[in-house]
Amino acid sequence: TTHYLFIVVVAVNSTLLTINAGDYIFYTDWAWTSFVVFSISQSTMLVVGAIYYMLFTGVPGTATYYATIMTIYTWVAKGAWFALGYPYDFITVPVWIPSAMLLDLTYWATRRNKHAAIIIGGTLVGLSFPLFNMVNLLLIRDPLEVAFKYPRPTLPAYMTPIEPQVGKFYNSPVALGSGAGAVLSVPIAALGAKLNTW
Secondary structure (H helix, E strand, C coil): CHHHHHHHHHHHHHHHHHHCCCCCCEEHHHCCCCHHHHHHHHHHHHHHHHHHHHHHHCCCCHHHHHHHHHHHHHHHHHHHHHHCCCCHHHEECCCCHHHHHHHHHHHHHCCCCHHHHHHHHHHHHHHHHHHHHHHHHHCCCCHHHHHHHCCCCCCCHHHCCCCCCCCCHHHCHHHHHHHHHHHHHHHHHHHHHHHHHC
8 A cells, every 4th residue: 555655646746846847838828938948847857757757666658647647637727727718728738648658668668778768768758848849839829819818917027928930940949949858858867767766
């Protein structure tokens, strides 16, 4: 019983850790301006939580389960905003599950090698997570329309909606988010694995 209780505690606390690494949901009215920050924080925290949880259980598939918990939590938050009268597109649920599946696949394919999971899996998450979420954001309606029609009184000044900049690749949110996420996922996941061994 203690063993399973500890698994639940790890799952809940890891989820809260990821949720609090910056905002865990895309508010449509500032989704484009926060994309890079979101990509860095969420890709690294997804890897840290998933690696910690996966190495604790030793079971490939745990990372996907972990991502599913967060996905369900976010859909609940989306429903809460919708119930308050905001449009369905006001919150865009992030895409955690495909990147977590890549992490699980790496862990399984390398015969449960934790170092490979950290280095290869962490890099795959860091590269894929921003891409999946950028595609997700492209499918919603104009963020500026939502921003000015449904303003949030608590919106911080640095998240004020701006027109998305379509420029060169080095100025692309996808490039910045993918690069930073991939670079930071590995060392932070390694730290998470180190903590897991203490």
